Amino acid sequence: MTQQILFFVFGAIVLGAGVAVVTVRNIFHAALWLLLAFFGVAGLYVLLEAPFFAAVQLFVYMGAIGVLIIFAVMLTQGIMKEKQLPFNEQWWMAGLMAVLLLAVMVYVIRQLPAVTPQALQWDSIDLLGMAFVHPQGFVLPFELASVLLVAALLGAVTIARER
Amino acid sequence: MVPLQWYLILAAALFCVGLYGLLARRNAIAVLMSIELMLNAVSVNLIAFWRYTESNTVTGQVFAAFVYVVAAAEVAVGLAIIIAIWRTKNTVVLEEIDLLKG
Numbered sequence: 224m225t226q227q228i229l230f231f232v233f234g235a236i237v238l239g240a241g242v243a244v245v246t247v248r249n250i251f252h253a254a255l256w257l258l259l260a261f262f263g264v265a266g267l268y269v270l271l272e273a274p275f276f277a278a279v280q281l282f283v284y285m286g287a288i289g290v291l292i293i294f295a296v297m298l299t300q301g302i303m304k305e306k307q308l309p310f311n312e313q314w315w316m317a318g319l320m321a322v323l324l325l326a327v328m329v330y331v332i333r334q335l336p337a338v339t340p341q342a343l344q345w346d347s348i349d350l351l352g353m354a355f356v357h358p359q360g361f362v363l364p365f366e367l368a369s370v371l372l373v374a375a376l377l378g379a380v381t382i383a384r385e386r
Numbered sequence: 387m388v389p390l391q392w393y394l395i396l397a398a399a400l401f402c403v404g405l406y407g408l409l410a411r412r413n414a415i416a417v418l419m420s421i422e423l424m425l426n427a428v429s430v431n432l433i434a435f436w437r438y439t440e441s442n443t444v445t446g447q448v449f450a451a452f453v454y455v456v457a458a459a460e461v462a463v464g465l466a467i468i469i470a471i472w473r474t475k476n477t478v479v480l481e482e483i484d485l486l487k488g
Contacts, residue, residue, distance in 0.1 A: 226387055226388055227388055230388045230392060234392075234396045237396065237400055238396070238399055238400065238403070241400050241403040241404065241423050242403055244403075244407060244416075244419055244420070244423060245403055245404070245406055245407030245410070245411065245416070245420055245423075250413050250415055250416055253416055253419060254415075254419065257419050257422065257423070260400075260423060260426070261426065264426050264429070264430060267393070267396075267430055267433075268430075268433060270388065271393070271433050271434060271437045272437060273433050273436075273437065273447065275447070276429070276433055276447070276450060276451075279451075279454060283454055283458060284422075284426070284457075287458065288422065288457070288458065288461050291461055291462065291465055292415065292418070292419060292422075292461070292465065294465075295415055295465040295468060295469060296415055298469055298472070299415065299468065299469065299472045299478045308412070309411060309412060309413065309416070310410045310411065310412060311410060311411075311412050311480075311481060313409065313410065314409075314410040316409075317405070317406050317408075317409030317410040318406055318410065320405070320406075320409065321402040321403070321405045321406040321409075322402070324401075324402055324405065325398055325399060325402040328394075328395075328398040328401075328402075329395055329398060332391050332394045332395055332398065333391065335390070335391060335394070337389060337390075337391075338389075338390045338438045338439060339387075340387055340390075340437055340438045340439075340441060341441055341442070343441055343442075344442055345442070347441075347444070347447065350444045350447075351444055351447050351448070351451070353444075354444040354447075354448055355448070355451075360444075361448050364448075364452065368451075368452060368455040371455060371456070371459055372455055372458065372459055374459075375458075375459030375460075375462055375463050376459075376462055378463055378466070379462040379463050379465070379466035380466070382463070382466040382467055382469075382470050383465075383466035383469045383470055385473070
């Protein structure tokens with residue numbers, strides 16, 4: 224029962240903040256709403272008993288990505304005038320498409336059989352740490368992911384550097 | 387516990403909100419923020435499926451971790467491109483970025 228109440232609280236935070244992100248006129252306010260949406264998702268991870276991802280959500284999304292986005296907003300501010308419309312002229316088509324897609328997905332999801340989750344047998348952080356470095360596990364994709372991150376960040380610095 | 391369907395419907399709704407922002411916003415940074423919302427919805431789906439159906443393996447969590455890595459890389463490169471465009475064209479409005487139009 225407590226879990227269901229918490230689910231509704233975090234779900235309302237996520238959805239409300241998400242709608243605010245895409246509708247709010249001021250881009251800086253949108254960035255702040257985005258941070259709130261990330262926080263709500265972290266709460267959902269706690270409910271799903273994935274503590275590692277709750278922590279990573281706070282560090283990586285609310286910390287790193289949030290700071291990056293706010294920096295970008297401040298570097299490009301004053302460009303978007305407050306009285307300008309935040310949407311392009313296809314906004315109604317985009318809304319129609321989003322609503323249709325949501326209807327289809329809800330229709331499909333409602334046909335799924337009910338699943339009862341099993342209790343966790345091991346500490347999921349232990350398992351995850353083992354899987355990332357075990358030769359039979361995901362060590363190659365793990366290393367590739369670090370190469371991807373380094374390449375992307377070097378590329379970002381090169382692109383954004385003043386010439 | 388909460389039924390699995392609730393998580394899936396919440397994630398679908400969040401994905402559609404992000405899709406609307408992606409298609410309708412004029413500011414390039416707002417479009418990037420909408421993409422972040424969509425990636426978050428996907429991660430919620432992956433973690434929910436892991437918890438409800440495969441909680442004794444680790445594959446679902448590993449996939450979610452790679453979504454994080456790709457999201458971090460994507461937002462860094464995307465914001466760098468936006469800043470570079472702002473330097474040369476002095477705009478972040480997507481309709482005014484039409485260098486490739488004939």
